[in-house]
Amino acid sequence: MISTENPITTMLNRIIGMSIDTYYNPYKMFEWPDELPEEQWWMSRELMTVHGTAIEQELTEKQLMAISRWESIHFYSLNVHGIRELLLEVIKRVHTPGFEIESEFFHHFIGEENEHMWFFATFCNKYGGKIYKDKKSKWSIESVEPDIESLLVFARILIFEEIVDYFNLRMGRDESLHPIIRQVNNIHHQDESRHIAFGREIVKQLFAGVRAKHPPERLAEIDDYLSRYLAASIQSLYSPAVYQDAGLPEPYKVRAALIEDPARKTYDAKVLKRTIDFLKDIRIISKGAVLQ
Amino acid sequence: VSTDAGPAIDRLKGWLRERKPKLLSDGSALDDPDFDLIENRIVDSLIFLEFVFFLEELSGRQLDTGPEHMASFRTLRAIQRDIFNGSRP
Numbered sequence: 238m239i240s241t242e243n244p245i246t247t248m249l250n251r252i253i254g255m256s257i258d259t260y261y262n263p264y265k266m267f268e269w270p271d272e273l274p275e276e277q278w279w280m281s282r283e284l285m286t287v288h289g290t291a292i293e294q295e296l297t298e299k300q301l302m303a304i305s306r307w308e309s310i311h312f313y314s315l316n317v318h319g320i321r322e323l324l325l326e327v328i329k330r331v332h333t334p335g336f337e338i339e340s341e342f343f344h345h346f347i348g349e350e351n352e353h354m355w356f357f358a359t360f361c362n363k364y365g366g367k368i369y370k371d372k373k374s375k376w377s378i379e380s381v382e383p384d385i386e387s388l389l390v391f392a393r394i395l396i397f398e399e400i401v402d403y404f405n406l407r408m409g410r411d412e413s414l415h416p417i418i419r420q421v422n423n424i425h426h427q428d429e430s431r432h433i434a435f436g437r438e439i440v441k442q443l444f445a446g447v448r449a450k451h452p453p454e455r456l457a458e459i460d461d462y463l464s465r466y467l468a469a470s471i472q473s474l475y476s477p478a479v480y481q482d483a484g485l486p487e488p489y490k491v492r493a494a495l496i497e498d499p500a501r502k503t504y505d506a507k508v509l510k511r512t513i514d515f516l517k518d519i520r521i522i523s524k525g526a527v528l529q
Numbered sequence: 530v531s532t533d534a535g536p537a538i539d540r541l542k543g544w545l546r547e548r549k550p551k552l553l554s555d556g557s558a559l560d561d562p563d564f565d566l567i568e569n570r571i572v573d574s575l576i577f578l579e580f581v582f583f584l585e586e587l588s589g590r591q592l593d594t595g596p597e598h599m600a601s602f603r604t605l606r607a608i609q610r611d612i613f614n615g616s617r618p
Binding site: 370371372373374462465466469472473477478489492 | 574575576577578579581582583585586591592593594599
């Protein structure tokens with residue numbers, strides 16, 4: 238049990254208690270079928286990147302099911318890569334100065350995220366025969382002050398987790414999906430609700446420190462960076478490799494057309510709404526998602 | 530930006546200018562094939578995925594972005610050599 242001197246400790250004690258009480262063995266809890274039928278919905282229809290678009294109108298149900306299959310494998314692949322990145326960042330900070338209070342929770346976070354990465358990777362390899370490659374840049378381009386770096390790390394983790402949770406919550410409840418798909422999404426949603434609660438608190442706290450220390454120009458750069466990060470995160474859901482695997486010709490043109498489709502702009506805004514509202518509320522961003 | 534006409538490297542220059550008009554305002558930076566796109570913040574971590582997808586569309590193949598391949602994305606000379614002409618994955 239962590240002491241209760243800091244405002245964040247009440248929340249940490251609550252979510253650590255929940256982590257302990259709801260702890261499960263992921264290696265025993267799933268009953269993985271040997272295979273999943275290709276012709277089924279692998280992803281909720283409304284979550285697919287073609288949903289509501291002009292392109293969707295031209296596709297057969299069989300083609301849409303193929304897209305749902307590869308798009309689900311791509312979604313879990315993004316999770317695998319996102320979790321790797323966040324694990325590296327949290328492990329860099331556990332039991333280091335500035336994170337004394339949070340370190341007890343970090344142990345639960347690291348353990349749970351490792352298990353999530355395992356079940357997402359298992360799903361991809363078992364039912365897709367691969368994990369889609371991570372295409373993000375592999376070099377550290379921007380170097381910033383340590384306090385700003387920590388703020389951006391936890392803000393990125395929060396944005397990633399909230400987008401993923403939007404999908405998990407819906408797929409966990411969608412009875413048109415196979416039980417194993419529902420279960421993976423549902424379990425992840427339950428754990429992530431604790432991580433998101435923590436993420437919001439630590440972002441709030443880190444930003445209060447950054448705001449007190451840095452001039453308005455630096456805060457404007459953070460605003461700009463996170464607004465672009467929100468847009469880049471949503472765009473990463475649109476994968477030409479998915480459209481190619483589903484057999485669509487000209488996958489890059491398909492991607493560009495989908496991103497520009499008014500129906501997708503409306504839906505993407507819906508996915509990001511609660512995150513943008515929170516980030517605006519604490520005044521870390523002033524606009525919303527800003528395209529490149 | 531149209532991807533249907535002109536040499537790939539010119540289409541890439543057009544794509545970069547369209548996205549970073551302020552940083553490329555003097556117009557001549559991209560004439561230097563060794564101009565560092567990363568150091569000069571023309572390509573940053575948030576635009577990188579779109580940049581890779583555009584290069585994939587131009588080159589007609591999927592590209593690896595592992596640490597060992599990063600140098601191939603740094604300058605127009607490296608992009609021409611490794612991605613448009615070359616056989617690097």
